[in-house]
Amino acid sequence: MIKYLSRKLENYISPLIKLIMAVPVICWILFAVLWFSAVEFRIFFILVIVCCPVFLIDILDALKGVPKDLRDMMLSFRPTKMQYIRKLLLPAIVPAVLTSWKINLSLAIRVVTIVELVGAVSGIGFALNIAQANFSVAEVFAWTIVLIIILLAAQVLVSWVESKALRWRV
Amino acid sequence: MAIIKVDVLRKIYTQANSSTKVIAIDTLTFDIEEHEITSIVGQTGCGKSTFLNILIGLEKPTSGKLLVDGVAPYEDFNSLKGKMGIVFQQDRLLPWRRALDNAKIGLEVLGYPPEEQIKRASKWLSRLGLADFLNAYPSELSGGMRQRVALARALCIDPKIILLDEAFGHLDEVTASKLRKDFLELVYSTKKTAVFVTHQLDEAIERGDRIIVFGKPAKVLAEIRVDPSIKEDQSKIQKMRQEIQQILDRN
Numbered sequence: 001m002i003k004y005l006s007r008k009l010e011n012y013i014s015p016l017i018k019l020i021m022a023v024p025v026i027c028w029i030l031f032a033v034l035w036f037s038a039v040e041f042r043i044f045f046i047l048v049i050v051c052c053p054v055f056l057i058d059i060l061d062a063l064k065g066v067p068k069d070l071r072d073m074m075l076s077f078r079p080t081k082m083q084y085i086r087k088l089l090l091p092a093i094v095p096a097v098l099t100s101w102k103i104n105l106s107l108a109i110r111v112v113t114i115v116e117l118v119g120a121v122s123g124i125g126f127a128l129n130i131a132q133a134n135f136s137v138a139e140v141f142a143w144t145i146v147l148i149i150i151l152l153a154a155q156v157l158v159s160w161v162e163s164k165a166l167r168w169r170v
Numbered sequence: 171m172a173i174i175k176v177d178v179l180r181k182i183y184t185q186a187n188s189s190t191k192v193i194a195i196d197t198l199t200f201d202i203e204e205h206e207i208t209s210i211v212g213q214t215g216c217g218k219s220t221f222l223n224i225l226i227g228l229e230k231p232t233s234g235k236l237l238v239d240g241v242a243p244y245e246d247f248n249s250l251k252g253k254m255g256i257v258f259q260q261d262r263l264l265p266w267r268r269a270l271d272n273a274k275i276g277l278e279v280l281g282y283p284p285e286e287q288i289k290r291a292s293k294w295l296s297r298l299g300l301a302d303f304l305n306a307y308p309s310e311l312s313g314g315m316r317q318r319v320a321l322a323r324a325l326c327i328d329p330k331i332i333l334l335d336e337a338f339g340h341l342d343e344v345t346a347s348k349l350r351k352d353f354l355e356l357v358y359s360t361k362k363t364a365v366f367v368t369h370q371l372d373e374a375i376e377r378g379d380r381i382i383v384f385g386k387p388a389k390v391l392a393e394i395r396v397d398p399s400i401k402e403d404q405s406k407i408q409k410m411r412q413e414i415q416q417i418l419d420r421n
Binding site for chain 2: 069070072073074075076077078079080083087088091092094166167168169
Protein backbone atom coordinates (compact mmCIF):
# COMPACT_ATOMS: atom_id res chain seq x y z
CA MET A 1 0.00 0.00 0.00
CA ILE A 2 2.73 2.43 1.06
CA LYS A 3 4.69 1.36 -1.97
CA TYR A 4 1.78 2.14 -4.19
CA LEU A 5 1.12 5.50 -2.63
CA SER A 6 4.68 6.63 -2.97
CA ARG A 7 6.34 6.27 -6.35
CA LYS A 8 9.67 7.20 -4.79
CA LEU A 9 9.43 4.42 -2.26
CA GLU A 10 8.50 2.04 -5.06
CA ASN A 11 11.73 2.87 -6.84
CA TYR A 12 13.65 1.81 -3.73
CA ILE A 13 11.62 -1.32 -2.93
CA SER A 14 11.32 -2.80 -6.43
CA PRO A 15 15.02 -3.69 -6.85
CA LEU A 16 15.03 -5.20 -3.36
CA ILE A 17 12.05 -7.42 -4.22
CA LYS A 18 13.72 -8.47 -7.47
CA LEU A 19 16.91 -9.32 -5.58
CA ILE A 20 15.06 -11.35 -2.93
CA MET A 21 13.15 -13.26 -5.62
CA ALA A 22 16.32 -13.93 -7.61
CA VAL A 23 17.88 -15.87 -4.70
CA PRO A 24 16.79 -19.56 -4.79
CA VAL A 25 14.59 -20.66 -1.87
CA ILE A 26 17.10 -23.33 -0.87
CA CYS A 27 19.78 -20.64 -0.41
CA TRP A 28 17.46 -18.68 1.89
CA ILE A 29 16.85 -21.88 3.87
CA LEU A 30 20.59 -22.41 4.27
CA PHE A 31 21.03 -18.76 5.30
CA ALA A 32 18.25 -19.19 7.88
CA VAL A 33 19.89 -22.31 9.29
CA LEU A 34 23.26 -20.56 9.48
CA TRP A 35 22.01 -17.22 10.81
CA PHE A 36 19.31 -18.19 13.34
CA SER A 37 19.41 -20.78 16.06
CA ALA A 38 15.71 -20.76 16.98
CA VAL A 39 13.76 -23.10 14.69
CA GLU A 40 10.56 -21.04 14.83
CA PHE A 41 12.47 -17.94 13.81
CA ARG A 42 14.06 -19.80 10.87
CA ILE A 43 10.59 -20.79 9.64
CA PHE A 44 9.21 -17.29 10.17
CA PHE A 45 12.16 -15.76 8.30
CA ILE A 46 11.74 -18.09 5.33
CA LEU A 47 7.98 -17.55 5.19
CA VAL A 48 8.44 -13.77 5.15
CA ILE A 49 11.26 -13.82 2.62
CA VAL A 50 9.48 -16.24 0.23
CA CYS A 51 5.86 -15.15 0.53
CA CYS A 52 6.09 -11.38 1.06
CA PRO A 53 7.49 -10.48 -2.39
CA VAL A 54 4.72 -12.49 -4.10
CA PHE A 55 2.11 -10.78 -1.93
CA LEU A 56 3.58 -7.34 -2.57
CA ILE A 57 3.69 -7.83 -6.33
CA ASP A 58 0.11 -9.16 -6.43
CA ILE A 59 -1.20 -6.29 -4.29
CA LEU A 60 0.72 -3.69 -6.26
CA ASP A 61 -0.64 -5.03 -9.54
CA ALA A 62 -4.15 -5.03 -8.09
CA LEU A 63 -3.77 -1.43 -6.96
CA LYS A 64 -2.53 -0.41 -10.37
CA GLY A 65 -5.50 -2.24 -11.88
CA VAL A 66 -8.14 -0.16 -10.06
CA PRO A 67 -9.91 1.49 -13.01
CA LYS A 68 -9.29 5.20 -13.55
CA ASP A 69 -13.05 5.63 -13.97
CA LEU A 70 -13.64 4.50 -10.40
CA ARG A 71 -10.73 6.56 -9.09
CA ASP A 72 -12.13 9.69 -10.77
CA MET A 73 -15.62 8.97 -9.48
CA MET A 74 -14.29 8.64 -5.94
CA LEU A 75 -12.08 11.74 -6.24
CA SER A 76 -15.04 13.78 -7.48
CA PHE A 77 -16.40 13.58 -3.91
CA ARG A 78 -13.08 14.92 -2.60
CA PRO A 79 -12.34 12.22 -0.04
CA THR A 80 -9.50 12.30 2.47
CA LYS A 81 -6.56 9.99 1.72
CA MET A 82 -7.80 7.52 4.33
CA GLN A 83 -11.34 7.53 2.89
CA TYR A 84 -9.92 6.98 -0.58
CA ILE A 85 -7.92 3.99 0.63
CA ARG A 86 -10.65 2.54 2.84
CA LYS A 87 -13.61 2.99 0.51
CA LEU A 88 -11.98 2.37 -2.86
CA LEU A 89 -8.51 0.86 -2.85
CA LEU A 90 -8.85 -1.73 -0.09
CA PRO A 91 -12.13 -3.27 -1.28
CA ALA A 92 -10.86 -3.17 -4.86
CA ILE A 93 -7.83 -5.32 -4.06
CA VAL A 94 -9.65 -7.95 -1.96
CA PRO A 95 -10.03 -10.40 -4.90
CA ALA A 96 -6.31 -10.16 -5.70
CA VAL A 97 -5.34 -10.57 -2.03
CA LEU A 98 -7.47 -13.72 -1.74
CA THR A 99 -6.01 -15.15 -4.96
CA SER A 100 -2.55 -14.39 -3.66
CA TRP A 101 -3.40 -16.17 -0.43
CA LYS A 102 -4.46 -19.27 -2.36
CA ILE A 103 -1.18 -19.34 -4.26
CA ASN A 104 0.97 -18.50 -1.25
CA LEU A 105 -0.64 -21.14 0.96
CA SER A 106 0.72 -24.04 -1.05
CA LEU A 107 4.03 -22.24 -1.47
CA ALA A 108 4.25 -21.62 2.29
CA ILE A 109 3.45 -25.23 3.19
CA ARG A 110 6.06 -26.55 0.75
CA VAL A 111 8.69 -24.11 1.98
CA VAL A 112 8.01 -24.79 5.68
CA THR A 113 8.30 -28.53 5.03
CA ILE A 114 11.69 -28.04 3.39
CA VAL A 115 12.86 -25.79 6.25
CA GLU A 116 11.81 -28.47 8.75
CA LEU A 117 13.54 -31.09 6.64
CA VAL A 118 16.82 -29.19 6.63
CA GLY A 119 16.95 -27.27 9.88
CA ALA A 120 14.42 -28.43 12.45
CA VAL A 121 14.04 -31.11 15.10
CA SER A 122 10.28 -31.31 14.86
CA GLY A 123 7.47 -30.94 12.37
CA ILE A 124 6.38 -32.81 9.25
CA GLY A 125 9.56 -31.99 7.33
CA PHE A 126 11.63 -33.43 10.17
CA ALA A 127 9.41 -36.54 10.27
CA LEU A 128 9.88 -36.94 6.51
CA ASN A 129 13.62 -36.73 7.03
CA ILE A 130 13.46 -39.54 9.61
CA ALA A 131 11.22 -41.60 7.31
CA GLN A 132 13.72 -41.18 4.50
CA ALA A 133 16.59 -42.23 6.80
CA ASN A 134 14.58 -45.36 7.76
CA PHE A 135 13.67 -46.09 4.09
CA SER A 136 10.02 -46.06 5.16
CA VAL A 137 8.02 -45.41 1.99
CA ALA A 138 4.75 -45.86 3.87
CA GLU A 139 5.65 -43.10 6.32
CA VAL A 140 6.63 -40.73 3.50
CA PHE A 141 3.27 -41.40 1.84
CA ALA A 142 1.42 -40.92 5.13
CA TRP A 143 3.07 -37.56 5.81
CA THR A 144 2.47 -36.49 2.20
CA ILE A 145 -1.23 -37.24 2.64
CA VAL A 146 -1.22 -35.19 5.85
CA LEU A 147 0.38 -32.28 3.97
CA ILE A 148 -2.22 -32.51 1.21
CA ILE A 149 -5.05 -32.54 3.78
CA ILE A 150 -3.59 -29.47 5.54
CA LEU A 151 -3.32 -27.61 2.23
CA LEU A 152 -6.83 -28.58 1.12
CA ALA A 153 -8.27 -27.54 4.49
CA ALA A 154 -6.50 -24.19 4.28
CA GLN A 155 -7.78 -23.67 0.74
CA VAL A 156 -11.32 -24.54 1.79
CA LEU A 157 -11.00 -21.90 4.51
CA VAL A 158 -9.79 -19.27 2.01
CA SER A 159 -12.55 -20.24 -0.43
CA TRP A 160 -15.10 -19.82 2.36
CA VAL A 161 -13.72 -16.37 3.18
CA GLU A 162 -13.78 -15.59 -0.55
CA SER A 163 -17.41 -16.63 -0.91
CA LYS A 164 -18.32 -14.33 1.97
CA ALA A 165 -16.13 -11.38 0.96
CA LEU A 166 -16.87 -11.52 -2.76
CA ARG A 167 -20.63 -12.11 -2.67
CA TRP A 168 -21.00 -9.33 -5.21
CA ARG A 169 -19.21 -11.37 -7.88
CA VAL A 170 -22.15 -13.12 -9.51
CA MET B 171 -24.69 35.99 -10.48
CA ALA B 172 -22.20 33.78 -12.29
CA ILE B 173 -21.46 30.63 -10.30
CA ILE B 174 -19.02 29.29 -12.90
CA LYS B 175 -16.58 31.65 -14.56
CA VAL B 176 -14.38 30.43 -17.38
CA ASP B 177 -11.73 32.86 -18.53
CA VAL B 178 -9.41 32.14 -21.49
CA LEU B 179 -9.12 28.51 -20.42
CA ARG B 180 -6.68 26.30 -22.34
CA LYS B 181 -5.71 22.68 -21.97
CA ILE B 182 -2.87 21.15 -23.92
CA TYR B 183 -1.75 17.54 -23.49
CA THR B 184 1.68 16.22 -24.30
CA GLN B 185 1.44 12.69 -25.69
CA ALA B 186 3.22 10.12 -23.56
CA ASN B 187 5.14 8.40 -26.38
CA SER B 188 6.23 11.51 -28.20
CA SER B 189 6.55 15.17 -27.43
CA THR B 190 3.58 15.96 -29.70
CA LYS B 191 1.25 18.49 -28.17
CA VAL B 192 -2.49 18.01 -28.51
CA ILE B 193 -4.81 20.94 -27.94
CA ALA B 194 -7.86 19.66 -26.08
CA ILE B 195 -9.25 23.07 -25.15
CA ASP B 196 -8.30 25.96 -27.41
CA THR B 197 -9.74 28.99 -25.66
CA LEU B 198 -12.88 29.01 -23.57
CA THR B 199 -14.46 32.09 -22.07
CA PHE B 200 -18.01 32.10 -20.73
CA ASP B 201 -20.01 32.31 -17.50
CA ILE B 202 -22.75 30.11 -16.13
CA GLU B 203 -25.34 31.74 -13.91
CA GLU B 204 -26.70 30.28 -10.70
CA HIS B 205 -29.79 28.03 -11.16
CA GLU B 206 -29.18 28.02 -14.91
CA ILE B 207 -29.36 24.80 -16.92
CA THR B 208 -26.63 24.92 -19.52
CA SER B 209 -26.13 22.41 -22.30
CA ILE B 210 -22.72 22.10 -23.85
CA VAL B 211 -22.77 20.57 -27.31
CA GLY B 212 -20.00 19.68 -29.69
CA GLN B 213 -18.66 16.86 -31.80
CA THR B 214 -17.25 13.73 -30.21
CA GLY B 215 -13.67 14.36 -29.07
CA CYS B 216 -13.97 18.15 -29.02
CA GLY B 217 -12.85 18.44 -25.39
CA LYS B 218 -16.21 18.52 -23.64
CA SER B 219 -15.27 15.83 -21.15
CA THR B 220 -11.87 17.43 -20.58
CA PHE B 221 -13.71 20.63 -19.73
CA LEU B 222 -15.88 18.77 -17.23
CA ASN B 223 -12.82 17.13 -15.70
CA ILE B 224 -11.28 20.56 -15.20
CA LEU B 225 -14.57 21.85 -13.85
CA ILE B 226 -14.80 19.07 -11.26
CA GLY B 227 -11.14 19.57 -10.35
CA LEU B 228 -9.71 16.31 -11.66
CA GLU B 229 -7.46 18.02 -14.20
CA LYS B 230 -5.39 21.17 -14.11
CA PRO B 231 -5.83 23.70 -16.90
CA THR B 232 -2.69 24.55 -18.87
CA SER B 233 -3.51 28.25 -18.68
CA GLY B 234 -6.44 30.56 -18.04
CA LYS B 235 -8.83 30.57 -15.15
CA LEU B 236 -11.85 28.58 -14.11
CA LEU B 237 -13.67 29.50 -10.93
CA VAL B 238 -16.57 27.65 -9.35
CA ASP B 239 -18.31 29.66 -6.67
CA GLY B 240 -15.20 31.86 -6.59
CA VAL B 241 -12.82 28.94 -6.09
CA ALA B 242 -10.38 27.20 -8.46
CA PRO B 243 -11.50 23.53 -8.43
CA TYR B 244 -8.05 21.98 -8.97
CA GLU B 245 -5.96 24.25 -6.78
CA ASP B 246 -8.49 24.56 -3.94
CA PHE B 247 -9.68 20.98 -4.34
CA ASN B 248 -11.20 20.54 -0.89
CA SER B 249 -12.99 23.90 -0.83
CA LEU B 250 -15.63 22.54 -3.18
CA LYS B 251 -16.32 19.41 -1.14
CA GLY B 252 -20.02 18.60 -1.39
CA LYS B 253 -20.76 21.49 -3.73
CA MET B 254 -20.57 19.60 -7.03
CA GLY B 255 -22.04 16.30 -8.13
CA ILE B 256 -21.24 14.58 -11.39
CA VAL B 257 -22.93 11.82 -13.37
CA PHE B 258 -20.50 10.24 -15.77
CA GLN B 259 -21.12 8.61 -19.11
CA GLN B 260 -20.76 5.19 -17.50
CA ASP B 261 -22.39 4.61 -14.14
CA ARG B 262 -19.05 3.94 -12.38
CA LEU B 263 -20.71 2.06 -9.52
CA LEU B 264 -18.48 0.19 -7.11
CA PRO B 265 -19.26 -3.47 -7.86
CA TRP B 266 -18.79 -4.63 -4.26
CA ARG B 267 -21.36 -2.16 -2.89
CA ARG B 268 -25.11 -2.62 -3.00
CA ALA B 269 -27.26 0.07 -4.67
CA LEU B 270 -27.94 1.82 -1.37
CA ASP B 271 -24.26 1.77 -0.36
CA ASN B 272 -23.24 3.08 -3.76
CA ALA B 273 -25.75 5.90 -3.55
CA LYS B 274 -24.58 6.97 -0.10
CA ILE B 275 -20.84 6.96 -0.77
CA GLY B 276 -20.74 10.73 -1.19
CA LEU B 277 -22.55 11.18 2.11
CA GLU B 278 -20.02 8.87 3.80
CA VAL B 279 -17.19 11.00 2.43
CA LEU B 280 -18.91 14.15 3.67
CA GLY B 281 -19.27 12.63 7.14
CA TYR B 282 -23.06 12.49 7.50
CA PRO B 283 -24.35 10.32 10.39
CA PRO B 284 -25.10 6.73 9.22
CA GLU B 285 -28.89 7.04 9.78
CA GLU B 286 -28.97 10.24 7.72
CA GLN B 287 -26.95 8.56 4.96
CA ILE B 288 -29.44 5.69 4.71
CA LYS B 289 -32.43 8.03 4.92
CA ARG B 290 -31.20 10.33 2.15
CA ALA B 291 -29.93 7.59 -0.16
CA SER B 292 -33.14 5.57 0.23
CA LYS B 293 -35.21 8.68 -0.47
CA TRP B 294 -33.38 9.45 -3.72
CA LEU B 295 -33.33 5.84 -4.89
CA SER B 296 -37.05 5.54 -4.19
CA ARG B 297 -37.70 8.82 -6.00
CA LEU B 298 -35.88 7.37 -8.98
CA GLY B 299 -37.95 4.19 -8.90
CA LEU B 300 -35.47 1.87 -7.21
CA ALA B 301 -37.20 1.37 -3.86
CA ASP B 302 -37.26 -2.39 -4.40
CA PHE B 303 -33.60 -2.63 -5.38
CA LEU B 304 -31.83 -0.97 -2.45
CA ASN B 305 -29.94 -4.16 -1.61
CA ALA B 306 -29.13 -5.22 -5.15
CA TYR B 307 -25.53 -5.36 -6.34
CA PRO B 308 -24.75 -3.45 -9.56
CA SER B 309 -24.32 -6.77 -11.40
CA GLU B 310 -27.96 -7.52 -10.63
CA LEU B 311 -29.24 -4.25 -12.13
CA SER B 312 -29.96 -3.24 -15.72
CA GLY B 313 -28.04 -0.40 -17.42
CA GLY B 314 -30.86 2.08 -16.82
CA MET B 315 -31.16 1.11 -13.16
CA ARG B 316 -27.43 1.43 -12.66
CA GLN B 317 -27.49 4.90 -14.17
CA ARG B 318 -30.32 5.82 -11.81
CA VAL B 319 -28.16 4.73 -8.87
CA ALA B 320 -25.37 6.94 -10.27
CA LEU B 321 -27.86 9.79 -10.49
CA ALA B 322 -28.99 9.22 -6.91
CA ARG B 323 -25.33 9.14 -5.82
CA ALA B 324 -24.77 12.59 -7.32
CA LEU B 325 -28.02 14.07 -6.00
CA CYS B 326 -27.76 12.59 -2.49
CA ILE B 327 -25.12 15.08 -1.43
CA ASP B 328 -27.44 17.93 -2.43
CA PRO B 329 -24.82 19.71 -4.55
CA LYS B 330 -25.22 23.30 -5.69
CA ILE B 331 -23.99 22.32 -9.13
CA ILE B 332 -24.69 19.13 -10.97
CA LEU B 333 -22.71 18.03 -14.01
CA LEU B 334 -23.75 15.42 -16.53
CA ASP B 335 -21.26 13.98 -18.97
CA GLU B 336 -23.39 12.37 -21.69
CA ALA B 337 -24.95 10.54 -18.80
CA PHE B 338 -27.75 8.91 -20.75
CA GLY B 339 -25.93 8.52 -24.04
CA HIS B 340 -25.38 4.77 -23.90
CA LEU B 341 -28.90 3.89 -22.79
CA ASP B 342 -31.74 2.91 -25.09
CA GLU B 343 -33.91 5.85 -26.17
CA VAL B 344 -36.96 4.90 -24.07
CA THR B 345 -34.93 4.59 -20.86
CA ALA B 346 -32.82 7.66 -21.66
CA SER B 347 -35.86 9.79 -22.39
CA LYS B 348 -37.55 8.79 -19.12
CA LEU B 349 -34.37 9.41 -17.13
CA ARG B 350 -33.87 12.79 -18.79
CA LYS B 351 -37.41 13.81 -17.90
CA ASP B 352 -37.05 12.61 -14.29
CA PHE B 353 -33.74 14.38 -13.97
CA LEU B 354 -35.00 17.68 -15.35
CA GLU B 355 -37.93 17.60 -12.92
CA LEU B 356 -35.50 17.02 -10.06
CA VAL B 357 -33.19 19.83 -11.19
CA TYR B 358 -36.06 22.29 -11.54
CA SER B 359 -37.67 21.32 -8.25
CA THR B 360 -34.39 21.56 -6.32
CA LYS B 361 -33.23 24.74 -8.14
CA LYS B 362 -29.77 23.50 -8.94
CA THR B 363 -27.28 24.80 -11.42
CA ALA B 364 -26.84 22.08 -14.04
CA VAL B 365 -24.31 21.62 -16.81
CA PHE B 366 -25.10 18.96 -19.39
CA VAL B 367 -22.50 17.81 -21.83
CA THR B 368 -23.91 16.07 -24.86
CA HIS B 369 -23.43 15.57 -28.57
CA GLN B 370 -27.15 15.13 -29.13
CA LEU B 371 -28.62 18.43 -30.26
CA ASP B 372 -32.29 17.63 -29.58
CA GLU B 373 -31.39 16.66 -26.05
CA ALA B 374 -29.48 19.93 -25.57
CA ILE B 375 -32.38 22.05 -26.82
CA GLU B 376 -35.00 20.22 -24.80
CA ARG B 377 -33.01 20.42 -21.59
CA GLY B 378 -31.05 23.65 -21.58
CA ASP B 379 -31.90 27.23 -20.71
CA ARG B 380 -28.82 28.04 -22.72
CA ILE B 381 -26.72 26.12 -25.22
CA ILE B 382 -23.00 26.63 -25.60
CA VAL B 383 -21.67 25.23 -28.86
CA PHE B 384 -18.09 23.96 -28.71
CA GLY B 385 -15.81 23.79 -31.74
CA LYS B 386 -13.04 21.25 -32.14
CA PRO B 387 -10.70 21.73 -30.29
CA ALA B 388 -12.93 23.27 -27.64
CA LYS B 389 -13.72 26.94 -28.14
CA VAL B 390 -17.05 28.71 -27.92
CA LEU B 391 -18.61 28.87 -31.39
CA ALA B 392 -21.96 30.17 -30.21
CA GLU B 393 -24.05 30.80 -27.11
CA ILE B 394 -27.75 30.37 -27.72
CA ARG B 395 -30.49 31.17 -25.21
CA VAL B 396 -33.40 28.77 -25.46
CA ASP B 397 -36.83 30.30 -25.12
CA PRO B 398 -38.86 27.87 -22.95
CA SER B 399 -41.83 28.25 -25.31
CA ILE B 400 -40.01 26.58 -28.22
CA LYS B 401 -39.53 23.37 -26.21
CA GLU B 402 -43.16 22.52 -26.91
CA ASP B 403 -42.90 23.26 -30.60
CA GLN B 404 -41.20 20.52 -32.62
CA SER B 405 -40.79 22.71 -35.72
CA LYS B 406 -38.94 25.38 -33.72
CA ILE B 407 -36.77 22.74 -32.08
CA GLN B 408 -35.98 21.40 -35.55
CA LYS B 409 -35.09 24.91 -36.77
CA MET B 410 -32.78 25.54 -33.85
CA ARG B 411 -31.23 22.10 -34.36
CA GLN B 412 -30.43 23.02 -37.98
CA GLU B 413 -28.91 26.33 -36.90
CA ILE B 414 -26.61 24.61 -34.41
CA GLN B 415 -25.73 21.93 -36.94
CA GLN B 416 -24.75 24.63 -39.44
CA ILE B 417 -22.52 26.29 -36.83
CA LEU B 418 -20.84 22.95 -36.18
CA ASP B 419 -20.48 22.17 -39.88
CA ARG B 420 -18.87 25.58 -40.56
CA ASN B 421 -16.30 24.76 -37.85
